[in-house]
Amino acid sequence: MTRRALIVVGIAAAALWAGVSVRGRTQVREVVVSGDGFAFSPGRIEVQKDDLVQIKFTAKDIAHSFTIDVPYRISKRAGAGQSIVFEFRADEAGRFPFYCNLTQDERCKQMKGELVVR
Numbered sequence: 001m002t003r004r005a006l007i008v009v010g011i012a013a014a015a016l017w018a019g020v021s022v023r024g025r026t027q028v029r030e031v032v033v034s035g036d037g038f039a040f041s042p043g044r045i046e047v048q049k050d051d052l053v054q055i056k057f058t059a060k061d062i063a064h065s066f067t068i069d070v071p072y073r074i075s076k077r078a079g080a081g082q083s084i085v086f087e088f089r090a091d092e093a094g095r096f097p098f099y100c101n102l103t104q105d106e107r108c109k110q111m112k113g114e115l116v117v118r
């Protein structure tokens with residue numbers, strides 16, 4: 001392997017480790033989130049403004065949703081034991097609550113997290 005190829009591989013490995021990949025000129029921020037025991041883990045997601053955020057959301061015990069209101073207007077439901085993957089552009093800075101909006105179990109109302117876009 002040439003020295004240049006080694007450097008490229010090294011950079012790719014570092015990007016993977018940080019959960020970041022690059023598609024074209026866009027930085028893709030990969031975030032793994034689970035809903036389990038009526039809580040999100042992690043409860044706080046931090047990204048940079050204009051990142052393309054790719055969320056892999058897994059509902060471990062029962063069905064849960066990953067919902068953010070304005071400005072992002074995202075509501076994605078994962079069935080029990082299922083994972084879903086979706087993307088959005090974090091084009092507005094600020095702090096935005098995310099929550100589960102399913103009504104099958106009252107305790108879903110306790111599920112709250114925060115998206116921080118810097």
Ligand SMILES: [Cu+2]
Nearest residue numbers: 064065100108
């Ligand atoms: Cu829920």
